[in-house]
Amino acid sequence: MSTSVVRTRRDTLGTSALRPDGGAKVQGSFAFSSDVWADNMLWGATLRSPHPYARIISIDTSEAIKIAGVETVLTAEDVPGKLTYGLIDSDQPVFASGVVRYMGEPVAAVAADHPETCRRALAAIRVEYEVLEPHVNPEDSISGSVPPIHPNGNLLRHQRIVCGDTSVTGPVMVECEYEIGMQDQAFLGLEAALAIPDSDGGGLEMIVATQWLHEDRKQIALCLGLPEENIRLTLGGVGGAFGAREDISLQVHASLLALRTGRPIKMQYSREESFFGHVHRHPAKIWVRHHASNDGMILKIEARMVFDGGAYASTSAAVLINAVTHIQGPYRCANAIVDGFAARTNNPPCGAMRGFGVVQACFAHESQMDKLAQACGLSPVEIRLRNAMRTGDRLITGQPVESVAPVERCIRETDAIALPPQMTSSPHELSLPGGSGRTADRSHIVRGIGWGVSIKNLMYSETFDDYATARCRLDNGVVTLKFATSEVGQGFVTLAPQIARSVLGVDTVIVDPMDTTIGSAGSTSASRQTWMSGGAVDGACRLVRERLFEHVAQQHNLDPLQLEIDDTDIIDTRGTLRISVSKASAGVAFEETFEHHHRPTEDLDENGQGNCHVAFAFVAHRAVVDVDTELGLVKVVQIATAQDVGRALNPLSVLGQIEGGIAQGLGLAVMEEILMVNGIVKNPSFTDYLLPTALDAPDVVAILIEEPDPQAPLGAKGVGEPPCISVTPAIAAAIRDATGRAITRVPVRPSDICL
Amino acid sequence: MSETQIYSLRVNGKLREVTDAWLGESLLYVLRERLGLPGSKGACEQGECGSCTVVMDGAAVCSCLVLAASAVGADITTIEGLTDGALTDVQQAFIDEGAVQCGFCTPGLIVAVHHLLDNTPKPSEMEVKEALSGNICRCTGYGRIFAAVTRVIDQRAQQ
Ligand code: FES
Ligand code: FES
Numbered sequence A: 001m002s003t004s005v006v007r008t009r010r011d012t013l014g015t016s017a018l019r020p021d022g023g024a025k026v027q028g029s030f031a032f033s034s035d036v037w038a039d040n041m042l043w044g045a046t047l048r049s050p051h052p053y054a055r056i057i058s059i060d061t062s063e064a065i066k067i068a069g070v071e072t073v074l075t076a077e078d079v080p081g082k083l084t085y086g087l088i089d090s091d092q093p094v095f096a097s098g099v100v101r102y103m104g105e106p107v108a109a110v111a112a113d114h115p116e117t118c119r120r121a122l123a124a125i126r127v128e129y130e131v132l133e134p135h136v137n138p139e140d141s142i143s144g145s146v147p148p149i150h151p152n153g154n155l156l157r158h159q160r161i162v163c164g165d166t167s168v169t170g171p172v173m174v175e176c177e178y179e180i181g182m183q184d185q186a187f188l189g190l191e192a193a194l195a196i197p198d199s200d201g202g203g204l205e206m207i208v209a210t211q212w213l214h215e216d217r218k219q220i221a222l223c224l225g226l227p228e229e230n231i232r233l234t235l236g237g238v239g240g241a242f243g244a245r246e247d248i249s250l251q252v253h254a255s256l257l258a259l260r261t262g263r264p265i266k267m268q269y270s271r272e273e274s275f276f277g278h279v280h281r282h283p284a285k286i287w288v289r290h291h292a293s294n295d296g297m298i299l300k301i302e303a304r305m306v307f308d309g310g311a312y313a314s315t316s317a318a319v320l321i322n323a324v325t326h327i328q329g330p331y332r333c334a335n336a337i338v339d340g341f342a343a344r345t346n347n348p349p350c351g352a353m354r355g356f357g358v359v360q361a362c363f364a365h366e367s368q369m370d371k372l373a374q375a376c377g378l379s380p381v382e383i384r385l386r387n388a389m390r391t392g393d394r395l396i397t398g399q400p401v402e403s404v405a406p407v408e409r410c411i412r413e414t415d416a417i418a419l420p421p422q423m424t425s426s427p428h429e430l431s432l433p434g435g436s437g438r439t440a441d442r443s444h445i446v447r448g449i450g451w452g453v454s455i456k457n458l459m460y461s462e463t464f465d466d467y468a469t470a471r472c473r474l475d476n477g478v479v480t481l482k483f484a485t486s487e488v489g490q491g492f493v494t495l496a497p498q499i500a501r502s503v504l505g506v507d508t509v510i511v512d513p514m515d516t517t518i519g520s521a522g523s524t525s526a527s528r529q530t531w532m533s534g535g536a537v538d539g540a541c542r543l544v545r546e547r548l549f550e551h552v553a554q555q556h557n558l559d560p561l562q563l564e565i566d567d568t569d570i571i572d573t574r575g576t577l578r579i580s581v582s583k584a585s586a587g588v589a590f591e592e593t594f595e596h597h598h599r600p601t602e603d604l605d606e607n608g609q610g611n612c613h614v615a616f617a618f619v620a621h622r623a624v625v626d627v628d629t630e631l632g633l634v635k636v637v638q639i640a641t642a643q644d645v646g647r648a649l650n651p652l653s654v655l656g657q658i659e660g661g662i663a664q665g666l667g668l669a670v671m672e673e674i675l676m677v678n679g680i681v682k683n684p685s686f687t688d689y690l691l692p693t694a695l696d697a698p699d700v701v702a703i704l705i706e707e708p709d710p711q712a713p714l715g716a717k718g719v720g721e722p723p724c725i726s727v728t729p730a731i732a733a734a735i736r737d738a739t740g741r742a743i744t745r746v747p748v749r750p751s752d753i754c755l
Numbered sequence B: 001m002s003e004t005q006i007y008s009l010r011v012n013g014k015l016r017e018v019t020d021a022w023l024g025e026s027l028l029y030v031l032r033e034r035l036g037l038p039g040s041k042g043a044c045e046q047g048e049c050g051s052c053t054v055v056m057d058g059a060a061v062c063s064c065l066v067l068a069a070s071a072v073g074a075d076i077t078t079i080e081g082l083t084d085g086a087l088t089d090v091q092q093a094f095i096d097e098g099a100v101q102c103g104f105c106t107p108g109l110i111v112a113v114h115h116l117l118d119n120t121p122k123p124s125e126m127e128v129k130e131a132l133s134g135n136i137c138r139c140t141g142y143g144r145i146f147a148a149v150t151r152v153i154d155q156r157a158q159q
Helices: A022-027 A062-066 A115-124 A138-143 A213-224 A251-261 A271-277 A316-325 A358-376 A380-387 A407-415 A492-504 A529-556 A651-670 A727-739 A750-754 B027-034 B089-096 B106-119 B125-132 B143-158
Strands: A003-005 A042-048 A054-060 A070-074 A106-112 A126-131 A155-163 A172-180 A192-197 A204-208 A231-235 A265-268 A284-292 A298-310 A335-344 A445-458 A468-475 A478-483 A509-511 A563-566 A569-572 A578-580 A589-596 A615-628 A633-644 A699-705 B004-011 B014-022 B053-056 B059-062 B075-077
Touching (some): A042 A251, A054 A106, A062 A070, A213 A251, A298 A358, A316 A358, A358 A727, A380 A407, A407 A633, A407 A699, A468 A529, A492 A529, A633 A651, A633 A727, A651 A727, B027 B053, B053 B106, B059 B106, B089 B106, B089 B143, B125 B143
Parallel strands (some): A478 A509, B004 B075
Antiparallel strands (some): A054 A126, A172 A284, A468 A478, A468 A589, A615 A633
16 A cells, blocks of 8 residues: 655654554554455465474375365475475475474465365364474483484584683672573464465465565575566565564465465464464573672673574574674673574474564573672662673674663663652552452562663674665655565654655655565564665665756756755755755656665674674663562563664654563563473463553653664664563563562563462 | 355444355454454454454454354444544544554554443543453553553543
8 A cells, every 4th residue: 555644744854753554554444464355265274283293104185175165285295396495594394294393383285265164174184193202402402412303403503602811700700590481472463465376377476464575585486486576575564573474484385375276365374373383582591600800890701592493493593693692781791601502492493583582691691780789789780880881892702882882871861760659558459460360469569670781783693784675756746665674563654754754855755565576675673674774765865865956956057065955945055045845846757776785794703703793772671560479470560761772763653662662571571481391382372372461561761862873874773672672681680679589580480489 | 164144233333244154253254254344353363362342232342252143133333433534533642642553453452442431431540451451462562552542531531
C-alpha cells in the first residue's frame, strides 16, 4: 500500500511525527501478511517431528493424499534445488531426510482446501521413526564426547580473545557462573505468507512478513533451483519481528507447494507451530572472573561462555562473537582471556533475538559488577562510574571505541531520576507481586533496587557489508520514496518521510510498497535501519536536492552551492532569492538512487583481535522491584533509564522502542522461558509461555541522551536493542537487593527466591 | 468437508449468511475467512492474547474461543463496526500517543478500550490495567497505550 501523508505542522527530523499507517492499523484495515487472499487459493501446512532426535525409517503419504480436498503432499524428495537453507551456514534441510535433529523439524508439507483438511492430512501421514537419545548438553559438543549429529560437526564456532597481559591478577577477585534461559521473540503477528505461482511455473510472487526480503529471496531461489529474478517478494504487514523473522520459516515450503499445485498457497502458523517454526534466543552458561584493584578498578576479565545453538547453525556464529566481544561491558579493561563456544545440540535452533548475544553477556558482566562493588565496599553506581568507558578507549578486541560513549552521563542521569514513592500501608492489591492472583501479603513484601549498564554494537560485524538502498523521486513537489526496508513496527515508514521533508523542504511524501524491485536494504535487525536505510534515504534525497539546486541555479543564474533549503523554500544564501520548493520543482522530475555502506569492519584473528564492529550505543537502567519473599513473586515497580541515542529523530518512536524493549527485558528477567526436558519443548503456547501484560508493565522514566554521533549519517544511533539488554540484570540485581539471594540465572523463578 | 451448515450471524448490525462452513470453525475464522472482516486478529487461538476481541451481546469476548455456529442470534461488533469512517476518539488517541507500533494487537485493544470506557467511563489507573491485561502487546511495553487511554478519559471528562 502507498501511504500519503499531508500534515499542517511539518513533520521533519526531530519532531514526533505520527505513523502514516496508524489510521489503517487502528481501524483494522491494515493488511498483515495473514490478511491477504487470492482466488483459487489453497492452504499449506507443515508436518513436524515430535522427536528431538530420530532416524526416519519411512514416510507414507498415501493415506493423506486420498483425503478429499488435499491437493499435494511434499517431502524432501520433492525439493528441486538446494536441499538446505540457512542464514550464515546453509545447514538446515528444507524437509528432514533420513534424520530429524530437533522437535518440530519440518518433515512434510501439504496443500488442501481448508485448514482443517490440512490438519487431517498431516495426521494421516505415517512417519516411522527410530527414536534416538537426544544430545542436549553443549559441553559434550565442545569436548567431542558425542558423535556428530550433523555432517558439519557439533561445534558451531569457537572464538578466543586474548588481550593484554593474561598473567595479571588483582587483589580483589570475584567469580561466578551465570545462566540465561531460552527466550522467544513472541511477536504477535504469526508467520504468514501468500505464494502465487507464475502461470508458466517458472517463478512466483510472495507476500510475506520478513525482516529481509532480499535474503529470503536468495534462499528461496536456491531451494527452488530458479534464478533470483523469477522470485518477487513484497512485504506483507509485519506483526513484530524481534529477530524471529530473519531466518527462513515457511517461505520455501509455501513456494514449493505453490509451484507444485499451480495455485496460490496461503500458509500461516499457529502459535504452537510458531514456537517451533522460528529460532529463539540462545540459552547460555557464562562463567566470569573479574580481577580488580582494591579501589574497584577492573584489571582483568576471564570468561568462558557456552551458547546452545540447537540443531542448526542459523546466526549462532555471529551471536557468539557479539557475546565474547561484549563481555567486558561498558567498562575499561586492559587484560582479558575469554573463550566462547556455540554448540550444536538436539535442542531447537537458536539465532537472532533483539540484543543478539549481548543480552546474555550483559547479565553476566552486570552481575559481576555488583559482586565487585560489594567486595570493594563501593555502591553499584560508584563501581560503574569508576570503570566507565569513554570514547577512544579500547575494547578487549583491541578495537578503539570511536562512537560517542556517554556511559558516565547515562549512569549519572539515570541516578538522578527520582525513585518511586514507598509502598503505602494499603497498596492496591493489583500493584503487588502476584497481581491479579491477589496472593500478596503486605508483610512479606520487600523492595529492592538494582543497576544495569550496557554497550551494544550497531549494524553487522566481521567484514559483512550490509548496505542499504533507497530511491527518491521528486515530481512536481511530491516526493516518492522507494526502499526494501522491512517495516516491522519500528517506524521506518514514519522516519523516511521525515528525512525527505528535512532534506528537500517538501510536505507530501509517498512511501512505495517494500519489495524486491529495488536493491537490498539489508535486514531490519542489529539496530541498523535508522542508520543504514536512513542513510540511504538521506543520500538519495540529497542527490535529488543537488539536481533541484542545479535546476534553480540555472534558471536564476546562480551558483548552486549558494542555495539552501529553508523550511519549505529554497533560498540564496548570498542573495535575495526565495522560492518555494513546490514552485521550483513544478513541471520537473528528478530521481536518484543511493546505496549507503557503513565503514568496513575486520574479522577477528585467532586471539580475538580486530576492529570487528562498526559502532556502539550505551544505556543505563535502574530497576525498583517489590518481591513477595514468601511466594517468590516479583513486581517491577519502576525502570529508570538514560539511553545514548545520538540524536532523537522522532522522540515518540524512540520512547516506544525504549518502553517496548524494557518490557521484553523484564520478560526475560522474571517470566519468559521456553522450558525443555531432554530436547522436548514443554510450553509452546501463550498459556504456558508467559509474556508481560499491562499489569506487569513498570513505570518507565526515560531520558534521551542526545550527543549526535559524527559517524552516523543522521547523527542518530540505533535505539531498538539497547533498551532490552541491561534492564534484565538491573531487575535481577534489584531482586538480589531485596532478598539477599544469589540470583545467578534468569528468568528468576519463584524457587530461586524463596526455597 | 462433510460437517457443514448454513447459518446467519448478526455482525455490525447486519445479518450475514454463512454458507458451507465447517461447524468446527471459530467465530474469528468465520469473521476473517468467510465474512471479509479481517480486522480481528488471531495470535494464540487460546484466549490468551486478546487480539481477536469482539463485543458479543455487550460482553468483550475472545472470538477465537467462540464457535461461530454457537453465535447465532448474538449481536456481534467487530473493529470494523466501531464507526462508519471517521476515527473514534480512542483510535485517534492511539495514533497521537504512539500506542501503535506493529499494530497487530491494536484492533483488539481498541475494541477492549471502547468496551471498558462504555461500561466504566472514569476508570482508575488500576481498572484500566486490569481491563487491558488480557490484551497482549509485544511491541510497546504498554506505556503509550496507557497514555492513549488516559487522553480519552480526560477528553471525555471535559465534554
Ligand atoms: S487469538 Fe483469541 S485470544 Fe489470542
Ligand atoms: S503494537 Fe505490536 S503487538 Fe502491540
